[in-house]
Amino acid sequence: MRGGRHGGPFAIEIDLGEGPRRGGGGRRRFDGDELRLILLKLIAEAARHGYDLIREIEARTGGAYAPSPGVVYPTLTLLDEMGLIEQAASEGTKKLFAATPAGEAHLAEHAEKVEALLARLTDLSDARARGEGGPVRRAMHNLKAAVIGRVSQGAETETLHAITDILDDAARRIERL
Structure with a gap:
């Protein structure tokens, strides 16, 4: 097989930015601390369950990013163990979470960072809307x-x-x- 200047027929990996992420390899859009703050903020806005959080982040990014359940659910467990969220009354089998007073205080303490993270969600949506890549x-x-x-x-x-x-x-x- 002959490979040209740009590699052979298998060398077509090009990073044009990430599309929707649903698990698998690749870099993370947000580190663990950032995702914890985003999830806490969304739960403080309205009681939510894990799948609803994934859908909300995907909606806020215009479909450019959706965290995997394998990241969201352990993060919810951690937030619960930290006392920042608690299980709320829910209908059905899905665990619904609400922010605790400690969670609200944590958000207030990190308000500037939370706003910057929400802006990043919007930036992802805007970039997707512009069709970048x-x-x-x-x-x-x-x-x-x-x-x-x-x-x-x-x-x-x-x-x-x-x-x-x-x-x-x-x-x-x-x-x-």
Whole structure:
């Protein structure tokens, strides 16, 4: 197989910013302390359960980010153990959480940081609305799927060379834009 200046047919990893995150690898949008503050703030606004928090963050980012349940639920447990939230009366099986007076005081103490974190949520939404990388990211995913699909079918050397030439040509054309 021949790899051009930009790598072979498998070297098409390009970081154009992150799309929706639903687990898996990649960097986190918010560290643990930041996510705790965001969740606490949202719970202080209205009693919520875990899935509702995930949906609310996704809505506030315009779909650009949704924390995974594997991060949200342990964080809720921690907030509960810290005495910042407590289980509220709920209908059904989902645990509904409300902020405690200690949680409200914690938010007041960190009000400036909380506002900055909420602004970051809005910034993610604004960037998504502007389409920063969106159509390009979609096209890259389509390209990646097409290349991997074709190569995994057991393409012959001639086909692999043709794919590599197409990718290298596309890279050169984009660089000239």
